[in-house]
Amino acid sequence: MYINKSSLAQFAQGNKTSDVTMDRYLTQYLDLYNKVEPHVRAFVPEENRADRIKNEVARVREKYSEFPKPSLYGIPVGIKDLIHLDGLPTCAGSNLPPQALTKSEGSFIQKLRQKGVWFTGKTVTEEFAYAGPITTRNPHQLNHTPGGSSAGSAAAVAAGICPFAIGTQTLRSVMAPASFCGVVGFKPSYARIPIDGVQLMSPSFDTFGFFTQDMEGMDFLAAELVTEWKPFNEARKPVLGIPEGVYMTLLEDDTKITFQKQLKKLEEAGFSIKTVAMPWEDSFIYGDAMVRFVHGEMAQVHHSLFDIYKDLYEDTVRQAILSGRTITEEELEGYRSGQIKLRNDLLDVQKSQGIDLWVSPAQAGTAPLWGSRTGWTGMTAIWSYAGAPAVSIPAASINNMPLGFQCIGAYGRDEELIYWSKVVSLALQ
Structure with missing residues (x-):
């Protein structure tokens, strides 16, 4: 260590x-x-x-x-x-x-x-x-x-x-x-x-x-x-939202158990927790749309470099760029429009349900062995797609390896996210 x-x-x-x-x-x-x-x-x-x-x-x-x-x-x-x-x-x-x-x-x-x-x-x-x-x-x-x-x-x-x-x-x-x-x-x-x-x-x-x-x-x-930071303060505990549907099924068993224990601790500390229907399709979480979106933009970013240095790219990145070259600008524009729609829909749901933070484990499990995969996108990609701010708090360990507790805020309200994440962090300690 x-x-x-x-x-x-x-x-x-x-x-x-x-x-x-x-x-x-x-x-x-x-x-x-x-x-x-x-x-x-x-x-x-x-x-x-x-x-x-x-x-x-x-x-x-x-x-x-x-x-x-x-x-x-x-x-x-x-x-x-x-x-x-x-x-x-x-x-x-x-x-x-x-x-x-x-x-x-x-x-x-x-x-x-x-x-x-x-x-x-x-x-x-x-x-x-x-x-x-x-x-x-x-x-x-x-x-x-x-x-x-x-x-x-x-x-x-x-x-x-x-x-x-x-x-x-x-x-x-x-x-x-x-x-x-x-x-x-x-x-x-x-x-x-x-x-x-x-x-x-x-x-x-x-x-x-x-x-x-x-x-x-x-x-x-x-x-x-962070640009134009405006300090936030509120004398209450935040209301926490748990997404319904496939999102919370993407966890390893020991991560699920750890997260449930954390939620119980937060409830005992006076936090309100709601399970909420989300403004996205489960098929979008499970599907390859977000990866296609990334590949398409990668191909655009690397257009000139790739033509010159194609043989110097490692195979996984090379194949991603080649895949991205088959994706039309029309498809990419559809994904970009979807980002704005989801961003606004999430804001509407948070307002209607009174949610201050969405919460989940930051990853499906703890760190895999070196040389294998370096993470999972399931708990993070949809929030990145929406442009929402997120924090991973070191709040648990499984078999002596850390596991982050993820807090996700409303788009543009980073000050609230940091403030509420401090409150959550103190409670989880």
Whole structure:
């Protein structure tokens, strides 16, 4: 087990006070990286990493030499290797030449720089965030997967190498690794944060995501990084909704038992829980429509690259793109219209039923063995399709492996989701 404490809230408070504190944290980071990273393998290999980091920390110190310091001053952050970062190549977990993929960093990375962070490096992802072998191991048990595709970001935070990290989610790429690694994962509402400066997979889904070790840290981070954040507070417990139909049948038996125990605990703590008929067809959950949608957009994103580098793609990604090339723009437009309809229908159901949060396990089970699958889309894809914000809370374990409790909020109401998720998290502790 390679789990180390790394509180983002404490980190931020300490670094505001003194450069001596930042120096101490830098030394701690380098020591922990050298001890843990050879086993966990959360980061993309980088020559002269220590020198690059020391130079970057010196630049941050020089830029923000005066008080008050920026809110994330001196805090190390890991960045998923789909996100462009000036000075480091983008490989996107692929065999394609970095010069074909690397572009200028986008507005979100620039915002992080303005907040005063320094970058620990690029974190491991599956090939183009879709599929493929990864080096990263689960810090809880090295023979298990950390989940994908934001594997390295979740593992780095779980191992305490950095107090927060950035990933992306298309269908499950934040929720799965957060659940498997026992950290908090937050996927904001679709388009709440501009997604420029990213090697996209499916532009109608792709969203930034954050990882921290606890809800206190995520509460702090979301307020700093989500556009136009407006604090929310309400002196009552949220009403929780459980989807009817096939959705809740996709769980492994021990996950079902664990979830039922969690619901009972919440009811005993005074939470109201409703089972609700959902505004989607079970066949849509079970079918391949969402995957076809992703494949079709992948084919568009990779159109020029694929024509040049087709033989450098791994077979699973290659076949997905070839499949996507058979999907018409008319079919894709139908899926895009369906996204908006489901988004609005979910808002209507929440309003009519008085639901504050939808809840479910974040994954169908705990982390599979390393080298097998890196997660399930069943508990996450439909919410990603609707663009809804979601949080995975580390609230249980099965056979000594973490299992996340997923809270899903109303589209655009990320502030409410984070607030209510804190309330739920406290009750589940």
